[in-house]
Amino acid sequence: MPSLERVKYRPVAVRELFLEMKNLSELMIDLAYSAALFNDKELAEDVLELENRVDTLGYLLEMTVMIAARDAHDAEILTGVSTAAAAADKISDAAADIAAIVTQDIGVHPIVTEVFEKVEERVMQAKVNPDSPVAERQVNQLDLAARMGVDIIAIRRGPDWIINPRETECIRSGDVLITRGGQSSTKEFKELVEGKRRKQET
C-alpha cells in the first residue's frame, strides 16, 4: 500500500484531468478482469495503484472546477464535467474491487472465471530486459498489430503510466509493457520483451 499524500492543488487543464481519468478507468477494467482470470497479483497491484492515481486526479479536477466556477451559471455548466469525472472514479473503484479479490486471496470463484473467459484476448505485462530486441525501439518499428496481433495498451515507466502510447514512443529498457492480444502471440511477445527470445517470428 503506497503512503497517501495530501493532494495539493496545481494548475492542470480540466480536459487533461478528465481524459486521463477516463482512459485509466477503462484500462483498469481490462487489467482487473485479466488479473482475476489468471490470478495475476502483479496486474491486480497495478490496478490498486492506478485507483489511487484516479482518486488524486479526481480531487484535482474537483478543485479546478471549484476555482473555475465564478457564479451560479458557471457552476451549472461545470456540474456536467464533475459528474462525468465522478463516474470514471466509480468505474475505477469497481476495477479495484475486482483486483482486491486477487490481492486479498479471496479467491476468484469458478463462475467469475467462466464469465470473464468470454474475453478472448489476454492482457499481459512484461518488463523490458536491456537485451530484448524491443528495447530502444519505437512502437511502430515493431509492427506488432500486423505481425503478432498484439497491442501495447500502456507503458509503465517508473512512476509514470503512458496510456495508449503513440506510434513514435520509444520503448526503454526497464519499461513495463501492458499488452492485449491472442494467447499464443502474447506469450511469444512476453518472451521477446523479457529477452528470452531473440527474434520475432514472421
Next chain:
Amino acid sequence: MPSLERVKYRPVAVRELFLEMKNLSELMIDLAYSAALFNDKELAEDVLELENRVDTLGYLLEMTVMIAARDAHDAEILTGVSTAAAAADKISDAAADIAAIVTQDIGVHPIVTEVFEKVEERVMQAKVNPDSPVAERQVNQLDLAARMGVDIIAIRRGPDWIINPRETECIRSGDVLITRGGQSSTKEFKELVEGKRRKQET
C-alpha cells in the same frame, strides 16, 4: 421512472445472473457515452432502465448466494462472486450517472464531449418498422459486419433485452436494435431498420 417492485427470490443460477450483470454493465457504458456524446435522451433512458435491471439482478444474486452458503467455508468461497457482482453494479451506477447528465438536462460539457469523441464508432438505436427489409430476418442473413461495418450489440424486445444476439436470432417487427458502427453506415442502417430505405447498398 418505472415503478419499483419488491424483488422476490426466484431460483436462477448464479452464473446466469452474474453473466447478465457483466454484459449489461458493459453495454451500459457504451450506451451512456453515446447518449452523452449525441445528447440522445432515448439512449440515456435505456441506460436508466437497465440500471434498475442490474440492481434487481444484484439483489437476486445476493439472495441466491446467501441461500447457497451453508457454512463459513461456503461463505468464504462465495464472497468472490458477490464482490465481482457488486463491481458490475458499480459500473452500471457510473453509466447511469453519465446518462443522468442527459436526462436531467444538466448539459454535457464540451470537455466531456471532446473526450468521448475519441470513440470513433457510434452507438445507435432504431425501431424495426414492419415494412423494413430487416424485419423477420435472421441476424446472419443481413451480413451486417461484412457489408456495412455495423454490429447489432443488443435487441430490446418489449421488456426483454437480448445482449450480443446470436447469429440465428430472428429480428421481429417492433424490436429496437442497438448497433455500433461507423457514422455513415450507422445512418444508412437506421434508415433501413425504420423502413425509410428499401435496399442495402453493397
